[in-house]
Each structure stands twice: as C-alpha cells, then as structure tokens.
Amino acid sequence: MKAVLEISGFDVDTAASAREGKSKIKLREYQMVITDMRMESDASGREVIHAARTAPYHPAVALLTAFPLSDDDWGDLGADKMLIKPMQTAVLLRQIEKLLETHAAKLQRLSTAASAPVAAQKKASVKKTAPKKLPSKRLIVKKPAKKPKR
Secondary structure, eight states, X not given: OHHHHHHTTOEEEEESSHXXXXXXXXXXXXXXXXXXXXXXXXXXXXXXXXXXXXXXXXXXXXXXXXXXXXXXXXXXXTOSEEEESSOOHHHHHHHHHHHHHHHHHHHHHHHHHHHHHHHHHOOSOOOOOOOOOOOTTEEEEEOOOOOOOO
16 A cells, blocks of 8 residues: 555555554654554554544544444544545545545634634734645555464
C-alpha cells in the first residue's frame, strides 16, 4: 500500500504498531491517518483512531479492515471512512482523494463557524489569515502485525 500511495503522489509514513502510530501522530501533522482495525491486539486500531481524533490538527481518519463493520460501529469508533480490503488500487485512490476533499471542506466549515462569533463581536475590520496548511497529502498508514507461520 505504501508503494502504491507514494507512486500516486502521497507522502507516506508507516508504523509497525499502535504505539508507534500514536507516537508519530503526536510528533508530526498528517492530513490523514489510515489504520488497520486488528493489529497486535483487537484494540490497537481503536487506540490509533483515538490518538488521531484527539490530535490538535484534526486529520481525516480511515479504518482499513477485511472484516466490515456497520456504519454505526466504525462511525462510533471515530473513523471518517471504512476501507474494505482487498480493494482495487484505483478504487482505493479515489476513496482516499474523496475523503481528503470532504475532510478539508469539513475543517473549513468548522473554521468559518468558529470565527463567525468572534468577527461579530469586533467592530473594526480585521484581516483574516489563511488557515494553516498541512504538508501535501501526508498520510500515516498503520500496517497490521505479521502473523507467525505455523
């Protein structure tokens, strides 16, 4: 997945565990976090989603799974989108691009709504600064743990 995304213009960081993923989310800013649901434990995906949801820069969050959940379940976990594997490369790229677009629009709406009450209180004209731009298409992809061969 990393190679496919990089060839398509994405700057991708990977993490081998939930702990590493959470650490990277704290240390850098990402536009999107993609995490597998089941990794070293069944709770690992939830932990990564929670870390992304509590990050101050508000990345889009996609849950990658081979075991689809209902919309309510993955939405309750805090994911913006569920990606079901296996998936054709073209479909994956379209879904990621669409999620990045809808998430950027959501952040813009929230930013505009948050600044509206402040602007109404000020009588003087204030120059509005552009919202902070994140690095272009930066993603963190959480890889599932390798299972030992029997």
